[in-house]
Amino acid sequence: MPDSQSPPAVPAHWVADTQDIGRLVRAVYECISGPAGAPRDWARFRYLMHPRSLSLRTVVEADGSTRSMVFDTDQYIADVEPLFAQHDFFEVETDQRIERFGQIAHVWSKYDARPAPDSPVLIKRGANSIQVCHEQGRWWVFCTVWDNEREGLKFELF
Numbered sequence: 001m002p003d004s005q006s007p008p009a010v011p012a013h014w015v016a017d018t019q020d021i022g023r024l025v026r027a028v029y030e031c032i033s034g035p036a037g038a039p040r041d042w043a044r045f046r047y048l049m050h051p052r053s054l055s056l057r058t059v060v061e062a063d064g065s066t067r068s069m070v071f072d073t074d075q076y077i078a079d080v081e082p083l084f085a086q087h088d089f090f091e092v093e094t095d096q097r098i099e100r101f102g103q104i105a106h107v108w109s110k111y112d113a114r115p116a117p118d119s120p121v122l123i124k125r126g127a128n129s130i131q132v133c134h135e136q137g138r139w140w141v142f143c144t145v146w147d148n149e150r151e152g153l154k155f156e157l158f
Contacts, residue, residue, distance in 0.1 A: 014047050018138035021098050024048060025109050025130060028141060032080065033090040033117070040084060042077055049073045050133065050140035058147040088115040089123070103134040125149040 017027040031045035055071045071079060083089065095110040107130040113123040126148035133142050147153070 010047065011044075014044055015138070017044075017048060018140070021100070021105050021107060021132055021139055022096060024132065024139050024141065025096065025107055025128075026093060028144075029091045029093055029111065032084075033092075034084065035088045035116075037085055040077075040081075045077070046073055048141055050142045053141055054143050056143075056145040058145075060150060090114050090117045090119075092117055094125075105132045105134075105139075106130070107132065 014027075017023050027048055028045065031041045031048070034040055053073055055073075055076045057069045057071070059067050059069055061067065069079075091111050091113050093109055093111050095108075097108040099106045107128070109128040109130060110126070111128065112125050115121055115123065126146055129145045130141060131143040132139050134140075
């Protein structure tokens, strides 16, 4: 019997998520996707992220200029929870390219956001630039930077 000081058991599929880079990225999409008001799996999301991970979103201002918003994991969750409470949102990976060297890797991940995974309605489309690192026997998301497709910005990555 585990003693009262033992950390809670981690579900086996969470551990499996961290053993393969492609699966790790798809797990992140699963964590943030769902119908309006449905709780997201933030515990799993936090497990996938390195404790010092950052996310950077490109924001397009009304005048067309851009700026960056940078979040740690908890700031990101706080930022997106109001959107997820009000809107169906499923981010589905449409293409992925992994470049790895030793214990680090870079993932280009293209995505579509839709109100349901199989919906013909497109909310937005974009690309994630994701840096991952391998330590302590697993892969961690260390940094995610993304931008959304818009007028004058189309996919030419893959």
